[in-house]
Amino acid sequence: MSLRNYFYRFGKYILTFFFVTLLMVLFGPLQAQAAITKAVTTDGFKLSGTGSMNVWDGDEFRYYIGYQIPHEDSMDYKVDVTMTFQSSGLTPGRASVYLDDDSIPLYSNGGTVLQGSATFSKSDEMELMEIFVNYDSFPSEQNVDFSISVNVRENRKNADIAIYPPENNYDKTTGVFLVTVDDPYVFYSNKDSSKYSVSISDSSVAQVTGITPKSNDSFEVSVYFAKAGSTEFIFKYENQTKKVTFTVAKTVITVSSSISLKVGDTTMFSNYVFKTGGGSITIKKVKSSNKKIVDAAGGFLIAKKPGTAKVSALVNGKRRTITVIVGKKPAPKPKLKQLQVKVKGYKYYPDSGKTIYTTRFTNKSKSTITKVKLKFTMTINEEMTRTKTFKVNIKPGKTKTMKLNIGKLIADPSNITVKCLKFWYKS
16 A cells, blocks of 8 residues: 555544544534423423433533523522432432532432432522532443433512501501512512502501502502501502501590790691590681680681780580780890990000090890990001900990990000990890
8 A cells, every 4th residue: 555545544534533523522412401401380490301421531411501580689499309320330329410509419319319409599590500420439331321300499489578567556647657578570569559459457447548659669558547446457469468457546635725925926726736546636616715815717826915815616526725825025136236336435544554435335126235245446556456245234225325444555546436246135
């Protein structure tokens, strides 16, 4: 045989080996993949079928699941796995099935079957199943065939419902109950109003007045408390019912015995009526014993002149009375410009530097000025200032002249002016 023919025949063997190897690499795993099927069930999914592993080289078996978790939060799962081998000699002592990073250990029952169970939580996609086997002694065959069943079930089928009452014993007229629904199959459980309903078992005690869907699958339920008693707050979501018992306190109404007003004040009779417990307050037929002191019109009380009058009204059908004491209208708050201040003269003592300013105050406000903060401006070679606070007692509408010691000066001052920066007063 020529060298050329030898290389020609040898090259054909190399080419054939290359294509066979390529076909095994490309289609060998596909045959194993195609033997496993996935079926979506009502509460998860199931994998079943057959496969083959090269146990001498320690190759693992892989199957791509591609199962999407039906909620943005984590879901709890229970997994049961059964693997069956062709003979006890080819059955490993144990195996591990991984769903992504979660392991399900399998153990032999002494025959050709390995079984195991596990629970775990998942979020997002369940992507990959991998199988690893461990033999106590080296098997006689390189490729070992098996059948497998993987049943993945969601542990939580029902939505988690929680009710948060604002309190247990209600002494107000209204309140808001917070309800949260964590449904593993619905992203926003509060968006579909056909899925839920809210009611009160005894509508004579309380009634639902409004339902407001909020963020994070929660609801705010407004409730009106009509009368004293115990009842149940009932929330239904699909096939689930959640109840919370609450009590509306006995209605107790109190009215202030007396109040004080100033001439010109305006208020309402209802401001002095207080309630605990359920129900509402009705106020009718408000009247005054002396309209010249207190006028009562439409529930409004108007203080007209100093004195005492009795104002009564029907509160939930019962006549209640308030004694109203009207005092003089307080003097208006005095303004800074209402106190006029002027320096009328001064006395300078050269030996000590002591300086006394004769200052005249005119109080045009309706309050007594008790203390003043004054700023004196003068010229001694150059302009300078002195600021001091003095006690004074200047009656409303009066003029008062005082001699004020502003301290020591280095020379005789001139061009003296004064300004009041602040004052204190009493009515």
